[in-house]
Amino acid sequence: MKKISFLILLTSLFVIKQAKSQDYLKTQDGLSIKINHQLLQLYFYGPDVVRVLKSPDSTLNIQESLSVIAKPSLIDFTVVEKDGLLELLTSSLKINIDLENGKMSFKNLDNKLLLQEKEAAIFTSIKDIKEDAFKVKQTFKLEKDEVIYGLGQQQSNQLNQRNQTLILRQKPLHIAIPIIQSNKGYGVFWDNYSTTVFKDDTSGTSFDSEIGQNIDYYFMYGKSGDGVISKIRMLTGQAPMNPLWTYGFWQSRERYRGQDELLGVLKKYRALKVPLDGIIQDWQYWGENANWNAMNFENPKFYDGKAMIDEVHQLNAHFMISVWSSFGPKTKPFQELKEKNMILDFETYPAVAKVYDAYHPMARYIYWKNLNHGLFAKGVDAWWMDSTEPDHYNIKEQDFDQNTYLGSFRKVRNAFPLMATGGVYQQQRALTTAKRVFILTRCAFAGQQRYAANSWSGDVIAEWDTFDQQIASGLNFSMCGIPYWNTDIGGFSAKQFDKGVKNLAYQELYTRWFQFGTFTPMTRSHGTGGEKEIYQFGDRGNWVFDSEEKYIHLRYRLLPYLYATAWDVTNHAGSFMRPLFMDFNEDKKAHTISNQYLFGKSFMVTPVTSSMYIKDKGPKHEGAAVDFNTIKKQAVYLPKGSAWFDFWTGEKLEGGQTIERNVPIDIIPLHIPAGTILPLLAQKMQYATEKKWDELEVRIYTGKDGKFMLYEDENDNYNYEKGVFSEIEMLWNDQTQTLTIGNRKGEFPGMLKERTFKIIKVNRNHGIGVDSAQKFDAIISYKGKAKVIKL
Structure with missing residues (x-):
């Protein structure tokens, strides 16, 4: 042998x-x-x-x-x-x-x-x-x-x-x-x-x-x-915790053309008292294409990048900026990489730029060195890593014959996004643990969750069919073990719509897409063909404005649930976006349903992915009239194995049936499985850390035993990896109709010592309204010691 x-x-x-x-x-x-x-x-x-x-x-x-x-x-x-x-x-x-x-x-x-x-x-x-x-x-x-x-x-x-x-x-x-x-x-x-x-x-x-x-x-x-x-x-690898503020609302455009414009948008949101946590600067802050991805503010309209970012922070928001996998010939990174033979020679975007060899550890160091000096040192909070496929045009077979640090490009082609995002994550973490890394990126490969990477679905077209495709696309992506994913709300390009975002047909699509985006790991409005800030659609009282504001406020009320789900992702390999089979595998009908999903374990979401209320007048979608006279319906399948509560009305329904749910323009079907304990913030927020969670509304959906782990930490550092966090377990016993709020475990600097829990046992009289007053079954003062509440 x-x-x-x-x-x-x-x-x-x-x-x-x-x-x-x-x-x-x-x-x-x-x-x-x-x-x-x-x-x-x-x-x-x-x-x-x-x-x-x-x-x-x-x-x-x-x-x-x-x-x-x-x-x-x-x-x-x-x-x-x-x-x-x-x-x-x-x-x-x-x-x-x-x-x-x-x-x-x-x-x-x-x-x-x-x-x-x-x-x-x-x-x-x-x-x-x-x-x-x-x-x-x-x-x-x-x-x-x-x-x-x-x-x-x-x-x-x-x-x-x-x-x-x-x-x-x-x-x-x-x-x-x-x-x-x-x-x-x-x-x-x-x-x-x-x-x-x-x-x-x-x-x-x-x-x-x-x-x-x-x-x-x-x-x-x-x-x-x-x-x-x-x-x-x-x-x-496990997925690290993202900062709390990343679960708030993000606003972006194809690009803001100068720092005054960007700051003006943020100030407008603050004046309107519409919540916002993140604002994003897309490309061309570097100037001409020869300066592509210079990793510095070379465009004269960004006359003081550091002062701009400082002001964003003073307005209690966070700043993300676009960086690419390619460099223009006039940039410092390009010149250094070319000298060391760390440039890949194939056609990318723009034509003058070249992609760097992300497989090479020295190339990744050069990339981060310039990123750190030009942007991170000025206070940038998060990275939009665009073109991490990377873009590759007019593909020729000889393009793949090029040598990378790990062999031919042909051999390692699909791992490029893993190497590119990994280089930024690892080097930022090596520099500081005071600020959590957060990366938005257009591509991914197996294992990328360990690099704090949140993928988005790319420059998708603003069409109903494309919108419908995003649900199954996001779910299948999640099934590869990478929990963070989102889309450009409303689709990237709305140019095919006459009058762009002012077009009523587009506004209906945007409104429905925004409702879906509220129930993805990152809620982010972005695109071209019109400016998508909330006030561009009209004033308060306009149905587009009002629906979007409603869902932004709902997103912030959900922060305790979102952060607890994030902790489940990090600590127990959980998932945000869950095909129905994950929780209802015994129900064969649930195996192939592609337009419904669970968001965490407590929300079943059924996005509305077809036009219902706008009369469309031709190939340019010249939506000319709104018809809200008749309330339309959306079919929803309620899986076997649980009773279900309508989130909006509190109505309890049996599983194993398809229902027709009324879907006026401001309603997305949301159903909560029996046995759910759902905490919501009782007060409105303008940004994620504006107020302590000293008042929480705890909603009990009866019919099964249930549990929930309330998780809190310092929100934006890595001390949680050292055990600096707290957990409060809540248990519902359906037989005795008893809620047990357990002893608080753990602690962290600035932790609340006392808070109020306002408890509701949900039924038809306890539908949810973002602004509505509620009648509570119990109001409990909690100081960290266990409480047992009989309802």
């Missing part, structure tokens, strides 16, 4: 045994075996997570994963040969290897088949520039009615990713992440960074990658959607 012990971790013990005519080597973290000239290596990352590596010859060229940061685990497992199979048995899985062809299958301990390889691995020899390499393909067999989710963001209104072919290559509007998870409770991460074709049809389900030294994938058995997300995060 050839010596292959170099494959084993130095800390591992191993034994050599013979299975039929094949030798296999068992270690404490896996197994290796040669079958038909192919070498198969398994590494365990726990009893329910296994890495599968396959090579077409007797050696493996194992490369360090760019996405996976976990290390293999030493676990107890047995190996048994029977009936031509080698069976590995852990405390969670049965893994079978066919000794004739190397095909694998994965079962749970009840012997239920989870996933199986349909065909043996396919390796096709190619040349990658001058190096020998392979095209690699693995085909799996899924059950006929199985539903799968994931694969990034594909701009489709279909949640189920079965029965289609997708080319996974990063490009604007599309985010390529080769992760799938099944309603059967398992997930697969195909760890390859080259262009990959995903195909599912009657011949099987396959990943077919343009280049790879090995086949390399991870099988994860989580038993549920939450369980699979937990395994993804265990492998690729």
Whole structure:
């Protein structure tokens, strides 16, 4: 037998045994075996997570994963040969290897088949520039009615990713992440960074990658959607806490043309007393295109960038600025990167600019050095990292023959956004822990959640069909383990609408999109073809203004719920945007519903994605009249397994039925599952940290036991990682109709010592109004010691 012990971790013990005519080597973290000239290596990352590596010859060229940061685990497992199979048995899985062809299958301990390889691995020899390499393909067999989710963001209104072919290559509007998870409770991460074709049809389900030294994938058995997300995060990293203020409202334009204009917008919001936490400066603050992404205020209309940012802070807001993956020829970063041969030579945007080699650690250092000196030192709070695909136009095959620090561009193409955002996150964190990193970015890859990256869906068109696609796109993105995602509210471009944002047809679309945006991890209005600040749509009393203001105030009332959900994301690998199967997997009808989702675990959201109230008069959407005379309806499916409360009216409804919900222009259907404890701020806020949470309205939705963990910390530093935070657990016992507010655990500087809880047991008489007075069932003074309230 050839010596292959170099494959084993130095800390591992191993034994050599013979299975039929094949030798296999068992270690404490896996197994290796040669079958038909192919070498198969398994590494365990726990009893329910296994890495599968396959090579077409007797050696493996194992490369360090760019996405996976976990290390293999030493676990107890047995190996048994029977009936031509080698069976590995852990405390969670049965893994079978066919000794004739190397095909694998994965079962749970009840012997239920989870996933199986349909065909043996396919390796096709190619040349990658001058190096020998392979095209690699693995085909799996899924059950006929199985539903799968994931694969990034594909701009489709279909949640189920079965029965289609997708080319996974990063490009604007599309985010390529080769992760799938099944309603059967398992997930697969195909760890390859080259262009990959995903195909599912009657011949099987396959990943077919343009280049790879090995086949390399991870099988994860989580038993549920939450369980699979937990395994993804265990492998690729946890998502840090974002600052509290990022959950407020953000305003942006295609760009503000000078600092006076930007500050004027912020002052107008403050004068109107419409809440706002973040304002964003998009591109061209650097001046001409030759100065593209100079990472400095070179445009004379931004005559004192630091003073502008200081004034934003004085107005109790935060400032985000756009930075790109390319540089103009006159910029300092370009000149330094070019001198060190760290520029990629292909056509990008604008034509004069070039993309930097984000795979190179020195290039990432140069990028941050200039970002820090030119912008972070002036007080910038957050980064809008645009074009992190990056933009690539008039694609030529030779573009991929360029060398990066990690090999050919072809080999590592899809990992660019991971490397680019990682460079900024890691270096800002190394500089200071006083301010949490926050990144808004247009692209992503597996593991990017660990870099405080919030992806948005790109420059989408302002059309109803496009709006409808955003729901399933965001949900499938979330199923890849990255919890933070949002869209340009109203779509980026409204230029096709006559009169732009003044057009009534556009205003209806914007109003409905804004309602959806309230229930995404980041609420952000942005775009071109008209200015989208709230006052551009009219004054108070105008239906567009009033609806938007209503939902902004609602967003701020939800801050305790949003921050607690964020803590669940960070501390328990939770998710903000949840397909219905995650919580109602026993209800098969819920598996493929693509226009409804759970926002956290307490809100079921059904966006209104079709025009109902504007009479449209032609191809330019010249909406000429509003018709509010007849209230229209939206179909909503209430999943089995729970009773549901209408958030607006308090009406209780049984699950397992489709209802028709009235949807006047200011209502998005929102339903709360029985057993929910929902805290809301009792007072209005103008920005997220304006007031302490000294009065909380606690809404109890009866019918099941429930719990909620109220989480608080210092809002914008990393002391929470050292345990500097507090938690207050609330428990509802439905049988005894008792709410227990537990002892406060933990503390932090500035923590409230005393607060008031105003408690409502919701029924038809307790609908919600953002401004409405409520009749409370109990009002409790809380000083950190447990309270038991009988309702």
